[in-house]
Amino acid sequence: MDGSATPQSFEPTRNAALDRLRVFAPKAGGDYARLRNYDLGPGRHVHVSTLSPYLRHRLLTEDEVLRTVLARHSPQAAEKFIQEVFWRSYWKGWLEMRPAVWTAYREGLAAALNRSRVEAGLRQRWSDACNGQTGIDGFDHWAHELIQTGYLHNHARMWFASIWVFTLGLPWELGADFFLRHLHDGDPASNTLGWRWVAGLQTRGKTYLARPDNIARYTERRFHPAGLAPAAPPLDGPDHPQRRPAPVSPPWTASRRSGLLLHEDDLSPAYLFETGLAPVSQIRLQTTSARSPLAVSPQVTAFVSAALEDAATRWRDRSGEDAGHHDQVDAIADWARASRLEQIVTPYAPVGPTAEALDKLDAALAPHGIALIRPLRPYDERAWPHATHGFFRFKDQIPSLLSAMGL
Numbered sequence: 001m002d003g004s005a006t007p008q009s010f011e012p013t014r015n016a017a018l019d020r021l022r023v024f025a026p027k028a029g030g031d032y033a034r035l036r037n038y039d040l041g042p043g044r045h046v047h048v049s050t051l052s053p054y055l056r057h058r059l060l061t062e063d064e065v066l067r068t069v070l071a072r073h074s075p076q077a078a079e080k081f082i083q084e085v086f087w088r089s090y091w092k093g094w095l096e097m098r099p100a101v102w103t104a105y106r107e108g109l110a111a112a113l114n115r116s117r118v119e120a121g122l123r124q125r126w127s128d129a130c131n132g133q134t135g136i137d138g139f140d141h142w143a144h145e146l147i148q149t150g151y152l153h154n155h156a157r158m159w160f161a162s163i164w165v166f167t168l169g170l171p172w173e174l175g176a177d178f179f180l181r182h183l184h185d186g187d188p189a190s191n192t193l194g195w196r197w198v199a200g201l202q203t204r205g206k207t208y209l210a211r212p213d214n215i216a217r218y219t220e221r222r223f224h225p226a227g228l229a230p231a232a233p234p235l236d237g238p239d240h241p242q243r244r245p246a247p248v249s250p251p252w253t254a255s256r257r258s259g260l261l262l263h264e265d266d267l268s269p270a271y272l273f274e275t276g277l278a279p280v281s282q283i284r285l286q287t288t289s290a291r292s293p294l295a296v297s298p299q300v301t302a303f304v305s306a307a308l309e310d311a312a313t314r315w316r317d318r319s320g321e322d323a324g325h326h327d328q329v330d331a332i333a334d335w336a337r338a339s340r341l342e343q344i345v346t347p348y349a350p351v352g353p354t355a356e357a358l359d360k361l362d363a364a365l366a367p368h369g370i371a372l373i374r375p376l377r378p379y380d381e382r383a384w385p386h387a388t389h390g391f392f393r394f395k396d397q398i399p400s401l402l403s404a405m406g407l
């Protein structure tokens with residue numbers, strides 16, 4: 001890594017997220033539209049917000065980011081930035097309606113890991129790619145930057161994924177897993193579908209080719225790799241699965257004896273308290289280790305762990321007794337029984353490890369007559385059903401989604 005740069009660091013608190021938003025907001029208009037594609041390297045990602053670790057875990061919500069930006073810029077001036085924020089919502093909605101794509105990714109990853117155990121050549125090439133030892137200018141730097149800082153610029157993610165798939169010929173699932181283990185914003189929807197998009201599996205037949213001149217231009221000539229694949233033929237894959245309906249919020253009543261469960265997919269439970277929820281107790285569930293069958297970076301685990309504690313502390317006065325931080329659903333089921341809860345209320349978790357853990361918890365609670373209530377955030381409930389086709393169709397809904405938020 002370039003020794004002159006300071007590594008990007010992410011303090012796992014809502015206050016740090018708010019500070020970052022305050023500093024970035026003035027740049028979310030014309031500056032972002034002109035300069036967002038430049039990747040200037042670690043410690044110099046000044047043209048983008050670097051808010052994704054906070055948005056991913058919702059220490060800060062999309063709603064808050066959009067409101068802050070639109071308080072300073074017109075929707076036209078901030079159009080590009082607003083669209084990017086809605087890409088996250090689009091990917092989440094798309095996967096929510098097609099959970100089989102997440103299951104297929106996990107199966108593809110297991111198959112690729114099995115291959116790596118028997119094919120020494122594959123194992124070596126995969127290890128060289130993850131350790132930044134391919135000799136490809138730029139690529140090796142991004143592998144180190146990812147491991148050291150937990151963040152990569154969007155353009156670097158695209159170049160890296162494209163080189164991984166088309167130049168190195170490695171299974172895309174191993175690359176997606178490498179990202180999920182090291183990104184502070186590692187996200188089942190944005191990551192899986194981002195990799196699929198690069199590989200030509202998402203928008204069928206459309207791939208992303210990393211070109212040396214484009215890399216040189218947008219890294220201000222820090223890198224100019226040689227020997228990149230000259231073409232990006234789309235990978236083969238099954239058709240998209242049939243869509244299931246987007247989820248809707250369940251009917252529920254805040255007056256029952258409730259426990260609050262906080263998890264890493266949504267650490268802003270204010271919308272639950274607005275219903276009159278008054279929990280007798282609060283507990284945290286951490287599922288970071290389930291992002292990958294391999295070991296998740298300790299930095300990422302520590303970030304999420306501290307983010308959960310930050311949220312718990314912020315809501316402590318309204319959450320009843322503190323029942324601690326756990327990574328097993330059995331401990332949560334025991335707590336629910338011991339606290340004589342009628343229901344556990346928790347923010348809806350989209351497709352991914354947390355949703356899988358909550359499904360398990362639901363099954364463990366059912367015999368005891370304890371309900372697991374997962375209300376959707378109105379922002380998600382309005383946006384997700386529009387992720388039926390490509391982003392260009394979804395994008396047409398942005399003005400009405402903003403207007404439903406009073407923006």
Ligand SMILES: Cc1cc2nc3c(=O)[nH]c(=O)nc-3n(C[C@H](O)[C@H](O)[C@H](O)COP(=O)(O)OP(=O)(O)OC[C@H]3O[C@@H](n4cnc5c(N)ncnc54)[C@H](O)[C@@H]3O)c2cc1C
Binds near residue numbers: 153
């Ligand atoms: C192969 C690949 C893998 C990716 N994996 C992840 C991931 O695991 N987690 C993740 O959060 N994002 C992922 N992205 C999307 C995107 O690269 C990051 O969200 C973005 O780089 C975060 O940096 P930022 O906050 O500075 O973005 P900004 O440019 O400041 O954008 C503002 C916000 O908009 C959203 N956003 C911007 N671009 C995208 C996008 N392409 N897709 C979805 N949301 C977007 C993010 O919430 C981001 O914080 C991936 C993209 C690719 C191509």
